[in-house]
Amino acid sequence: VASQPAIAAAPDPLPSWNDGPSKQAIVKFVADTTRQGSTTFVAPEARIAVFDNDGTLWSEQPAYFQLLFALDRVKALAPQHPDWKTKQPFKGVIEGDTKAVMASGEKGLLELIAVTHAGMTTEEFSKTVTDWIATAKHPRFKRPYNELVFQPMLEVLAYLRANGFKTYIVSGGGIEFMRPWASKVYGIPPEQIVGSSGKVKYEIRNGKPVLVKLAEVDFVDDKEGKPAGINKFIGRVPVFAFGNSDGDHQMLQWTAAGGGTRFMGIVHHTDAKREWAYDRKSHIGTLDKAWDEATQKGWTVVDMQKEWKVIYPWEQK
């Protein structure tokens, strides 16, 4: 009779998480939903997990990275637009005059998005994003933006997938801004990315069909738009949702309202030293009403400073 092999301890699926309430809640949720025959079991096809992107899977300071992309694009395109030297908000962007850009308000911002996100084919836009991600550096960390992803959240994504969950991004950001790099960075394929979108126009150019991006909003995947986007793209109510701001409030409510076992999580940015600290009064990623409901309903609120051993992948030993 062969001797019994020593039972190896299962490797920790969330090694970058301290053993706090959030880690315990995530591990309990996965154990509950995958335990065959239990009342908390969730059928494999219903294992839909949704994640906000900005501030939930990667940082969003000092501004949404997609906005920083747009500003970089304006600078790159400026030589072809001599009139921008004297025209706001372009002048402000070129001269680094943030005040002047801000003074142009929402109208100015939409102009910036229009010239940088429309008027080219989807293929051309995708290439621009790919090039930017490969070369641009974050102002504080001097690293490519796609390195500013949260190591603990990468572990949650992998852990859920290893347990039969289909992981989705449901972001207020542009679908076509995320798709070129999300697959490699998050392991989430293009067809599992829900986000805001602009209208496109089908054309035949030199005998080849193309989709030309128009300066017209198609869908805003934020706040009330998130449950609508989930319903449209996925057609099922998720059983797991993670966000970081009031923009995710309705998505979290929508997830909570489905029957059966549920997980609602919020990343609370509490670490001014390693990342940033902001919540109720912040202009970016305001966390106020969703936080109140989370406290009231017992949703998971991650204290980044206390619960995360590392923030970014490069900090790992």
Added chain:
Amino acid sequence: VASQPAIAAAPDPLPSWNDGPSKQAIVKFVADTTRQGSTTFVAPEARIAVFDNDGTLWSEQPAYFQLLFALDRVKALAPQHPDWKTKQPFKGVIEGDTKAVMASGEKGLLELIAVTHAGMTTEEFSKTVTDWIATAKHPRFKRPYNELVFQPMLEVLAYLRANGFKTYIVSGGGIEFMRPWASKVYGIPPEQIVGSSGKVKYEIRNGKPVLVKLAEVDFVDDKEGKPAGINKFIGRVPVFAFGNSDGDHQMLQWTAAGGGTRFMGIVHHTDAKREWAYDRKSHIGTLDKAWDEATQKGWTVVDMQKEWKVIYPWEQK
């Protein structure tokens, strides 16, 4: 030494197809794209196959089944709307006066769609569709509508999936009309259904969040809308596309334009006896320009009458 077991012939993956040019093209495509190391190989993550629904996966005569659903709903709702007795197009629907309904034109049709597809929650609508599919009978075949699916196409779906393809519906019909039954009938989950959609409104009703369907078009997934829908929902160019009409022309062109191994197929309705025969002059499922391009480019055009041993699953021995 144990004797070698006899090598069993691989079972035919497309038993309802006669050994004609279409079956050969489908089998060759799958062999080519899955042959490791060949120049025709397609990586598993890029194996995206899209199918039109009406006229491609199920019948669409004497009218689109979703329209027949709307007419049945008008009749069911009539007792709550006494004014409909004297008001077109409702009067015509209730009295079975097709001419009067048709005379109300596009405006009338939109009114019918509005009262039957809006003003309720997505959950309520889904239940209505489920109930209708379970009880309504097709006027010619006296069977539930979801039995009027094409057995040879079910085999193509299963064959592709068995070879690592992700199968999608890309239909001009409503997403929420297809989702309640497509999973069971086609093996295609809700998140792999692309279609036309109406706008929705997020609301809290009795403490529970709901999405209320509005009588406002969100997206029309037909003609030029099909490549746009594929780009928005899937974010990859398919390598395999099957349609039946000019509504699929752009989807087929879009698929053909991607590099590498490609399959473009059209179901040609040629069987007036077992199903219906129609093409260039038909009001439903007009097949004209797409057919011309198919002939010119060598795309696969299925002659239903000659190439399909059976049309519907119930005809199988």
